[in-house]
Amino acid sequence: MGRRLLTLIFLLLPASCLVCYAQKSDDCEIILNQATEEVNAGHFYGIDSLMADCLKGGFSREQRQRAYLLLAQVYLLLDDGEKAEAAYLEVLRANPEFVTDPSRDPIDVVYLSKKFTATPIFSLFGRIGGNTTFVNVLRSMNLTGEPIDTKYILLPGWSAAFGANWNISDTWSLGTELQYAHTAYRKEQYGLWSTSEAILQDRLGWFNIPVTVNYNFSTGRIIPYAYAGFSINYLFSSKANPTLNDKPSTESESVTPSESPIVKYDYKRKDWNWSAVAGGGIRYKLGLHYLLADVRYTLGMKNVYDYKGAVHDNTLTGNALVSSGESVFRYGNSDDFFKLNHLYFTIGYMHQLYNPRKLKTARTGSVLRNILRGKSGD
C-alpha cells in the first residue's frame, strides 16, 4: 500500500508542477498584457514593478523576451539608457536569435539593438559517418622484378569526431576537431610468378586533428557551407591479413590459398602524417541548434609506407623464432610507397554557444538604409 502511494506521489509530482507552471505562465501572460496596455496608454512608471514577480521566474522564455523588450522600450522613453541596455541584453538571453524589425518595433529599440549581438563565439559539434580510402601510389615496389597487375580496391570505413568552431563572423569561422577514423583498403596483385595472386586487406586506425577555415554561404534555416584546411594525422594501428593464392601452372584451375591471420603492420607504417582537407555540407536549423550533413576529402601528403619495416630480421623469443618478415617470405606480400586519401560522409549535431553581449561599436549604419529599402533586421 505504502509503495503504491509513493509511486502515485512520484507520478503526480511532475504533473502538478506542470500544472502550477502553466497556471503561473497564464497569470504572467495577463500581467504582461496589462503592462503592454499601460505602456500603450502612456503610463511608463511602475511597469517594472508590475512585472517584477513574473520576471523572477514566472515568464516563459518567449514571455521573458516580450517583457524585457517592453522594458527596454520603457527605459528608453524614460531616458534611462543603462537600464534599457540591461533589459535588451535580457531579451537576447531569452532568445539569442531575436532580431528587431523596424516595421514592428520602435525605431529607438531598433537602434538600441544594434549595440548588441548574440552571435555564438563557439559552436560545439559531434559527427559520425562512413569513409572510403583511395591509395595514391608514389612508387610501385615489385617483389618479383616483373610487371604485376596491381589493383587497389575501395573498402568502407567509419569515423566519429567532436570539435568546435570559433565563429569569427556570421560567415567565417575557424574549426578544429578530434577525429577517430577507421579506414581500410584492399590490394590485389595478379600474375606473381605468372600464376599466383597476392591479396592484402589493410585496416588502419587514425586519430586526426583537422584545422579548417569555414565559410557559410547564407544564414537562415538551411546553411550551405564549405571549408578547407589541413589535418595532423596519427596512425595508431594497422592490421592486415596477407593472402597468397597459389596456382601450380597457368593452365591449372586449382588454387591453393594461404591466408595469414590478422597481424599488426604497425612496423610497416609511419606513425605521423598530414593531409590537406576540403569539404562542405549543409546545416539545418533545429531550434537554436543545427543538424549537419558533411562531405570531406582529405589529401594525404606524406608517404605511409615505412620501408624500415619491409623485412625485419627474425628474432628468437625464448625458443620460438619470430619472423616479422613473414608477410614477405610466406605470403609474397610487398607494399608500395603510397599516400592515402580519404572521402568522408558524416552527419552530426552542432550546438551553438550563444553569448549575448554589447558590441564595442554599434552597427547602426545599416538601419536607415534598410528602412528606406523596406527591409527589416540587420
Place this chain on the structure above:
Amino acid sequence: MVISRRYHIPLALLIAGLMIIIASSCDTENNLKPVYEDYYVKLFGEEGNQEGVDLVVNESDQTVLLLGTSTEPSGSKRLFLVKADWAGNLIWKRKLGGTNDIAKDIEPSADGGYILLAETRDLLAEDPTENVKLIRITPEGEKTDSVVFGTPKLEGADYGIEKPHSVTAMDDGYIVTGAVEYNTVEADGGLKKVSYLKLKFGLDLVWDPGFWFYNSQAEFSVGVKTVRTSDNRVYTIGSDNKDEQGNGSNYNFWYFGFDYHGGEGSGSRHNWVGVDMPGHDEILSAVCPSFGSGVFMVGVHNDPSGRSDIYTAQAAIDNGELVRRDNSGNIITIPGNENRLINPVSVCRATRGQPGYLILGTEGVEGAHNMWLCKVNVTGEAVYWSSIFGAADRNDDKAGAVAELPDGHILVVGTVNVGVSNLKMGFFKLNAAGKFATQ
C-alpha cells in the same frame, strides 16, 4: 559579409603558412629516398618451383648472376639463370640445359663468360645415373658450349653416380669437384663405395682422362672444392672418415694434392683437420680463399650428444703446397643460437669493416628451416654477428650462396617457400651487419 579588417593579417599568415607547409613537406616519387636499393628481398621465379643455389658478383657493370634450378609443372628440371643489378632490379632471366638438370655452381670463366655446373640425368641414356654437366655461357646468358660427363664403367660393370659440388675455373680449363659412387660394384677391391670426384676439362670442355676420381680409402668421401696452389699443383678439399692407411672412424676435413698436369698425386701431399675422437665428425661444406694465401674451410662439427656446431679451419699455401698450422679447427658457438641446427653452405671473404668471413647456412629443423648468416673474424674463432631470416617456423627456406659487395653490402641467394609449397629464388641484400637496414 566582409571579414573584419583585423582578421586579414592572421588569415593571410594562415594561408601563407599552409602553402609553405604543403610545398615543403609533400612526398612525391622524386623526393623518396631510394632506401629500397640499400636492402631488399626479391623473389624471382615463374610457374613451378625455382630454387636459388649460387651467385656471381660482377663489379664492372654492378650486376649479379644468380643460378638456380627451375622445376616445371611437368616435373622437368632446368637451370634457372637470373641477371639482376645491385639495386635488385631484374635485368633478365632464362632457362638453360636439359629436362633433368640440377644447378650446382656458377663461376666466372677465363673467356669473360661463365661456367655453369649441374648434376644431370637421362633415364633413357646408356648411362642412366647422375652425371656431370658443364655449360659455358656468355655474360648475357647465351650458351656457347656444354658437355655431359659420366664416368666410364668401372671394371666394365657399373656406371658411377656423380654428385658434383663445385667447379673451379682456371686459365686453361675447369676442375669439377664432388663425389662419385658405385652402387653395385664396390670400387678398389670392394672396400670403398664413394670417392672424391675430380674432373678436369679444357676450355673446350674436353675431359682430361688423368682426372677422374680419388679413392681416399674412406667409406664415404665428398669433395667440396679444388683449388690451384701453383702451376702444377691443385688440391681437392673435402671430408671423409679414414686416413691414408684406412684407419679411423670419425669424419674430418681432408685435402689432397695432385699434379695439375697429369693428375698424379696425393701421396704425402694430404692432410686433415678436425677433432680426432670417436663420434666427433667434421663435415666440410664450403671453401673460399683466405686472407693472405690459402683457403678458409667451413663445415659442421657433430658431437656424440647430437649437438651440431659450425666448424672452421684454415690452410695456407707454402711453396705451392697446402699446409695446415695444426690439425685443430674452431668450433663456433653462436650466443643465443646454441640450439639451432645450422648447416653452412657458403663462405666468402668480407673485406669491408672488420675483416673476416661471411658464412651462410640453413638453420632449424625440418619444416622450419631459415637462412642464417654470420660474420666471423679472420681466424674463424670469434663471431662478430649473426642473423636469421626467412619465414621462421612457418616454412622451409634454404640458403644458397653469399657474396660481399665492394661497399660492404651483402648479397645472398637462396630458396624461399612462399605459400604452401611454392619455391622461389630468394635474392637478398643486407647491410654489412647482416641486417635488412641501411648501412
